Amino acid sequence: MSDFLEYINEYSDLLKKGAKWETDEDPLAPVLSETDAWADDYIYEFYCYICLVIDLMNNYDLEFIKGKGKFEYKFPRKAALKRGKPRFHALENGVLKFQICAGTKINCSIALEEDNNPDISFQKPDASENPNEDDIILIMDAKFKEDPKAVLPKSEVYKFITISYNLFNLKGVPSVPVNFKRFSDMFGNCLITNGQSYTSQADISLLKLHNIKEVENFAPKLKHNVIG
Amino acid sequence: MVAFAINTKYVDLPELKQKRYLNKGDTGHFSIESELQHLPIGKNKHFLFIRPEKDELIFTNDGVITTSATIIKLPTPTDHITKARLNNSPPPKDRYRHTFNYKIEKPLQKNNYLNDLKYSLKVVYNFYKPESHFSQQFREINSEDYMTIVNGWIYTARTAFGKIVNALPKQNRLEFMLQAMENFGTIDFVKVPLLDGIDFLNDYVNRRIISRGKLLVATDKLIANNLKTYLDPTQVGFFDEISGNEKNIHTQALIFQRLLSLQNKTSLKDYLSQSIQSVPEIETHFDTMFKKETWPIDLRI
Numbered sequence: 214m215s216d217f218l219e220y221i222n223e224y225s226d227l228l229k230k231g232a233k234w235e236t237d238e239d240p241l242a243p244v245l246s247e248t249d250a251w252a253d254d255y256i257y258e259f260y261c262y263i264c265l266v267i268d269l270m271n272n273y274d275l276e277f278i279k280g281k282g283k284f285e286y287k288f289p290r291k292a293a294l295k296r297g298k299p300r301f302h303a304l305e306n307g308v309l310k311f312q313i314c315a316g317t318k319i320n321c322s323i324a325l326e327e328d329n330n331p332d333i334s335f336q337k338p339d340a341s342e343n344p345n346e347d348d349i350i351l352i353m354d355a356k357f358k359e360d361p362k363a364v365l366p367k368s369e370v371y372k373f374i375t376i377s378y379n380l381f382n383l384k385g386v387p388s389v390p391v392n393f394k395r396f397s398d399m400f401g402n403c404l405i406t407n408g409q410s411y412t413s414q415a416d417i418s419l420l421k422l423h424n425i426k427e428v429e430n431f432a433p434k435l436k437h438n439v440i441g
Numbered sequence: 442m443v444a445f446a447i448n449t450k451y452v453d454l455p456e457l458k459q460k461r462y463l464n465k466g467d468t469g470h471f472s473i474e475s476e477l478q479h480l481p482i483g484k485n486k487h488f489l490f491i492r493p494e495k496d497e498l499i500f501t502n503d504g505v506i507t508t509s510a511t512i513i514k515l516p517t518p519t520d521h522i523t524k525a526r527l528n529n530s531p532p533p534k535d536r537y538r539h540t541f542n543y544k545i546e547k548p549l550q551k552n553n554y555l556n557d558l559k560y561s562l563k564v565v566y567n568f569y570k571p572e573s574h575f576s577q578q579f580r581e582i583n584s585e586d587y588m589t590i591v592n593g594w595i596y597t598a599r600t601a602f603g604k605i606v607n608a609l610p611k612q613n614r615l616e617f618m619l620q621a622m623e624n625f626g627t628i629d630f631v632k633v634p635l636l637d638g639i640d641f642l643n644d645y646v647n648r649r650i651i652s653r654g655k656l657l658v659a660t661d662k663l664i665a666n667n668l669k670t671y672l673d674p675t676q677v678g679f680f681d682e683i684s685g686n687e688k689n690i691h692t693q694a695l696i697f698q699r700l701l702s703l704q705n706k707t708s709l710k711d712y713l714s715q716s717i718q719s720v721p722e723i724e725t726h727f728d729t730m731f732k733k734e735t736w737p738i739d740l741r742i
């Protein structure tokens with residue numbers, strides 16, 4: 214019995230600490246309304262970003278660009294202006310090939326709604342601190358599913374098409390090669406999830422037509438699968 | 442049999458200041474000051490000493506009153522009388538000191554923290570501040586709660602449910618209850634067995650919180666193992682310019698690492714069923730005792 218008390222006391226104590234961010238007391242799993250649901254994926258988005266950055270170390274020399282002030286090693290929780298935020302640069306033989314940015318606002322010619330900014334953007338080496346769609350090589354969005362068996366909703370796929378294909382005009386082969394190793398099949402505009410893809414492997418014509426891919430099972434200890 | 446809890450924060454008991462427990466057979470006396478001329482505490486009544494320790498209350502001893510109370514009327518300080526007269530208020534009430542002789546029956550050393558017993562006692566409903574139920578010189582304890590405290594019995598299912606659900610932030614507690622209403626098709630949880638509630642709660646916690654914790658642990662490891670030449674792995678996180686909120690991945694991941702290793706050793710479900718099976722008759726006793734009580738979830742704070 215006292216074993217049980219010891220267990221449940223430790224468990225509930227850790228859960229209490231874990232369920233709120235220690236530094237600012239925000240709930241780790243906030244209860245969201247329909248309108249602000251987009252802000253809830255930041256933990257997963259960052260996990261994807263870090264996985265991709267680390268994979269690129271196989272083929273590039275990386276450089277970390279520190280952010281300014283509080284942003285030194287802290288990434289924006291939601292889309293923010295690029296200036297002063299941390300990012301990685303990929304170099305080959307000392308030459309900058311592209312920039313890897315997390316949560317950067319894109320100064321698109323058609324004004325974007327807040328949640329239409331890409332979670333991850335690969336930007337041209339000369340992309341400015343206030344990038345527009347011409348500075349983009351490719352984009353990726355990450356969608357976290359609490360139930361890994363859950364399927365990406367159709368609306369997410371269509372929304373990603375609108376942003377990538379229509380707003381950012383990301384058509385054809387990306388303008389700059391990005392050589393992944395483990396994720397070599399992810400060279401393109403990817404809608405990433407730890408859950409399941411909306412599109413079946415048998416019918417990828419919509420994805421092909423709009424130059425996007427869906428990536429499913431992208432999660433710790435799982436083998437990702439690319440559709441499109 | 443009704444007993445009394447005597448809180449030694451308010452009732453002076455010098456003997457208990459020097460040691461953690463009094464021994465069986467120890468005798469002594471304590472006094473209660475009151476406006477009442479007669480107190481319900483009398484000869485042969487049982488009492489429990491309860492002692493504050495930091496933020497906790499600990500039941501230390503079971504004892505019995507050996508003599509009738511010695512009652513003396515306390516002199517009313519003259520300045521109180523004068524003050525009342527000046528304020529045009531009624532004269533101060535008389536106060537009495539009741540002194541009781543006692544003998545210790547047993548030291549309580551097993552499961553005797555109020556925080557561990559709180560979900561097994563009917564007297565407690567303020568789960569965040571259970572000590573509020575004992576913030577007086579003495580209070581009555583019903584016979585069921587008295588037996589629970591003296592024997593250090595724990596209602597395993599209710600304790601597990603309560604400790605976990607009340608560890609969640611308020612938003613999540615409310616969300617959990619809404620989802621539970623939908624899942625069980627009722628707003629009256631008296632009728633839903635606690636063990637079913639625990640399964641649903643466990644699922645909620647894994648789905649909403651542990652799933653994100655696992656991502657933080659994975660991200661923290663990836664950064665520490667691969668990127669430490671580029672950045673300080675202990676400083677990586679998120680910052681929100683508008684709210685000024687700052688989140689640190691490493692410190693949060695450390696918490697989840699411990700939580701996950703605890704879960705991996707033995708799952709909550711296994712621990713729970715082992716614990717219930719070790720003393721099934723006590724769990725059944727509590728099931729009956731709390732039959733009319735709803736889930737112990739505090740939605741106020």
